Amino acid sequence: MDSAILHFISPPIPYFVDCGYAYYGVGDSHIERDCIRVFDLIVVRKGVLPIGENGQSWEIQEGEGFILLPNGHHYGSAPCTTDTEIIWIHFQTYGSWKLCLDMNECMGNQMELIEEHKRLAYLNHADVCSIFLPKHMKLSSKAMEVLETFFQQEQEPQSLRNWKRQASFQLFLQHLDRDLASPTNDTAIQLADRIELFIRQNYATEITNSVLQKKLNYHPNYLAKAMLKVYGMTPMTYLQYYRLEQSKRLLLQTPWSIARIAEEVGFHHVSHYSSFFSKKEGLSPSGFRRKFAKQR
Template sequence: MSSPILHFITPPIPYFIDCGRAHYDAGDYHISRNCIGVFDLIIVKKGILPIAENDLQWELKEGQFLILRPDAHHYGFAPCPIETEIIWIHFQTFGSWKECQDMNECLDNQSELIENHKQKAYLNHCDVCSIFIPKHMEISQKAMEVLEFFFQLEQEPQSMRNWKRQASFQQFLQFLDRDLAEASDATAIQLAEKIELFIRQNYTREVTNSLLQKELNYHPNYLAKNMLKIYGVTPMGYLLSYRLEQSKRLLIQTSWSIARIAEEVGFHHITYYSSCFSKKEGISPSNFRRKFTCK
């Protein structure tokens, strides 16, 4: 995959703002704009659109899309050679994001980006994950069908139109995310997601590498290799992190004792739980609770 990748952390999922169509006659230029504050997703329906972002240039052809950054200079570097029609969508995100050159760079920076994300939003007890969107790619037929639905909603009342557009935009992003996965290392992603799902569904049990091998029918070394590639941690590292995240929920949402919370999320010894929690969060479970609850 030669296109750069926009790496978003969610929740919240990047959200839809506005959309429209634009028409260019041969000889017309795309408008020049600087730091517009939103992501600008452009899909060419017909023709060719020469467009640049800072010093990078593309000639978008029919059926291709490009996502322009909210913090860059966008402009037409040459006139459209033929009559051209585009669809544009503006969207933004509250969470952390980063443009990477390839999937390896995305995965190398994933842990750091997630930690930064948690500092920007109240996500002390929330599971987060990555969305990978190609910056420039051919658009699939399924994604295009969702796009057309945006414009069919013009006949809806405003309140219903806004709800449906948000839902459709999320479905559209999901197609882009999946299309990229199919074009990259789909096997590693699928296996890592199976490991992650099994751990989330069984984290209160005695989960071991041997159990994962039995359930998923792969050697522990192969499972660890795929989890490291996609999530940046081994299965056991993910299990520990997930248990700690679930304990945060219980610390904030219940009045249970620290010992009971440790047991509920799969720790057999409160001292080990407290040590792991303090090492990861920088404070003890009891002090974490005091930060977010009234005495």
């Protein structure tokens, strides 16, 4: 199913707020609302729901889901022509998100969205990743099974129920994210994940395209293509990015010298590290430390 894609950066992972059922008889329409400030995931269990948002209209069929935006104008685009039953789930995020036309647009804007995310979510050095959710989706049987667990927990005590629903919601998002990938994308995702894991575990050592080729048994061009598709950057660019993020962690959490931090994260020359850091962050490593580290 062709659909726009909601691109989220995490952590924090989009979090569950509330859920429930709604029923529409023949002639009933979805309620009209403006800027409800939460994402509204609607899943049709029975019937067909005509829905509109910001001047566009869709018909959500049985077994399909649709995500309404927190800042949109929502309404029934037409009365229901058959008895219809839906599940609704409200969720939200403190991080960055963007509605994109397709995966190419998601990848093209990924680094810009990550940088915005760090400002919004107050994350200066955390490892972040992308979550992709289709706006309009056909739900797999596994995703539907997870969805039903939200209501099987109704008899649990409130505190325990909320914990379980949050866990179920994250599992549900994982299914949506993975179901979005085509077989070609899934292969790229698996390979990109292997590259990312190797870099994360070995970033302080000497890593080159030749090293990656030897360890992963793929030509560097193929490795770069997979990383560009999934992370929006080549393995070598990701390596520099990851080293930079780890150096921020050390700047904030240790009293080590700039030279030692540069060496610890894999930069051979402190001058190269300082220049690279300043270019990417707009201030020097020592300036970053003065701005963000607490007084010791």
